[in-house]
Amino acid sequence: MDTLNQYRMENDALGNIMIPSSAYYGPQTQRAVENFPISGIRLPRSFIRTQGIIKASAASANMQLGMLSPEIGKAIIQASEEVIEGKWDMHFVVDVYQAGAGTSQNMNANEVIAKRASEIIGHAQQVHPNDDVNMSQSTNDTFPSALNIATVEAIVQNLLPALLGLYQELQKKADQFMPVLKAGRTHLHDGVPIRLGQEFSGFAATIHAVYLQLEKQLDGLYEIGLGGNAIGTRINLQPEYIPKVIQEVCNRTKLPFRKPANIFAFMQNMNEPIRCMLTLKELAIHLIKITSDLRLLSSGPRTGLAEITLPPVQPGSTIMPGKVNPAILEMTHMVCCQIIGYETAIATAGMASQLEINVMMPVIAHTLLHSIDLLANTIQILITKCISGIQADEEVCKKWMQESLSLITGLSPKLGYDMASQIGLKADEENKTIQQVLQEKGLLTAEISNAIDPNGMV
Known part of the structure; x- marks a missing residue:
């Protein structure tokens, strides 16, 4: 050779x-x-x-x-x-x-x-x-400008549509499950009744809030510092260059980029990528909460809560035949762990801004853009392979609700907190329902029965 x-x-x-x-x-x-x-x-x-x-x-x-x-x-x-x-x-x-x-x-x-x-x-x-x-360029003005442009395009074209799709699918499930009554839970213990649809409406509203926050955050990312050159002083530059080059970028992207309010602040700091990554971290935290809740609600199917069922996507064990795990929810949780770690990387790199520039821009660019891609891809899979196929088990929801000791909450205005507590403790000690204890005590009148009716508590 x-x-x-x-x-x-x-x-x-x-x-x-x-x-x-x-x-x-x-x-x-x-x-x-x-x-x-x-x-x-x-x-x-x-x-x-x-x-x-x-x-x-x-x-x-x-x-x-x-x-x-x-x-x-x-x-x-x-x-x-x-x-x-x-x-x-x-x-x-x-x-x-x-x-x-x-x-x-x-x-x-x-x-x-x-x-x-x-x-x-x-x-x-x-x-x-x-x-x-x-x-008419420098690395110091083109690199952060390229990052802002790439970030905006990735958010507008990929992440926002994915988030909107997730919100809409969760809201659809909220509407579908609104008739289903079930036991609420606080501290992972019995809580007063709630509608399954109300739980899902909380998930949906949480995602929608992040969607709106990310949409609003685009405004800061539309600032690009082309023409700042080495440190913002526009050295070796014709004055007409900046409006012309930014207009060309706008023409090519069909997006409303503009020059920064202060070119020196733009050159010195990674403000907008840092803020954007914080929102992605918040999204990851919310997704961990939602997917963890769905794993709990679908746990079982015989020894857990089993109030909802997830679409099966693959076998879950190499040793236990027939086992199916919440694989999509677990994958989502893992991705979100990575995003939270990535936010720390960007925060640390952001601290490296010294005097006129931040020298850690390459790792910030990689981390932010990878985070957006990870979340957009994950959310699409979460929608199509999990959320859209979730079903409620109304019989299980009804069973747990009827056995919940928190139904005693409805008696407090009628019997007082102390008496209601005694009834709840007796039901717990004797493994009976609240209704059974009330009947044994001769307290199960029509008025009391209405007070512990879950339909009146939601």
Whole structure:
């Protein structure tokens, strides 16, 4: 094998370096590959896509301002659009855990687009990754802008529709189960009666509240700091560049991005990703609560609560034949544990903002975008393979409700708290229902019977 023909020699400010012949990236990307063989994890397709959007938008703005020739500018736009489409994803090779702030990631995009643009021109004129593709830009303004754009698109296109679907499915179950009376529980012990539909309406409203919160949070993410350049001072920039490049981004995304209220605050901090991740953490906490409740309500089927049944999706044991576990709910819980851990990672990385920039942006980008994808995918599976197929066991619900000692609560206004407590304790000690003890004591009048009727307690 002729290994020499598999590589080409290129150079940068640090000297010569060998690069695979087929690679569209250049020396700075190759150095990052060699310096950071850490995880094998790359920034996701959604981020690479937004890098392409920014490079195409910048080239268009620079052409309009006479900074780029039409030949080079159009070639850069075509190459960038190919990046947007995903044609060159295999050449975006820098590890997530890379040099601070994402300089290597930005140069990966610059080098790939420059080489492809040079091909489009026909190599008659080489397109320079820094002078041409990165014109009017810096890693420090393009990276956080790309993250905000990718985050908004992922939320709008994937997570919000998934959350809306979950809310609607839970609300549908709430309506379906509203006639079903059952025992409520506090501290995992008997509580006063509740409708199964009321329980599910609580689940639905909780998810809807997060949906509205996330929708509202988009407003802050619409701020992108293109044109801030290195530290927000807009060095080497024509004044008309910023409105033009942001308008180009808006045209390509069909979303209302705008310049930040304060460019220096945007450059210095990861405020919006941190806030967004906090909302995802809250969503994870709520999903853990809801899925844990559903696991309890479906526990059994013979030795648990068994008030609802879940659709069976796969065998649950390698040793116990016929066992079926709440697999989808368990998977959801696991994902949510990961999300809660991810929030800590972003919070810690957010603390690394020093002076003019945050150098931990690559890990923040990976963590946030992965979290959105995880939650969107999980929620879709939760809806289709679990929530939509849940059924109520009305007989079991009725049995537990009739045996609940909390029915005694209805007697407090009639017999007083102390007398009612004595009746409840006697029922518990003798393993009898409240109704049986009242009958034995000669207290089961029509009025008392109505007082412990579950229908009157919901």
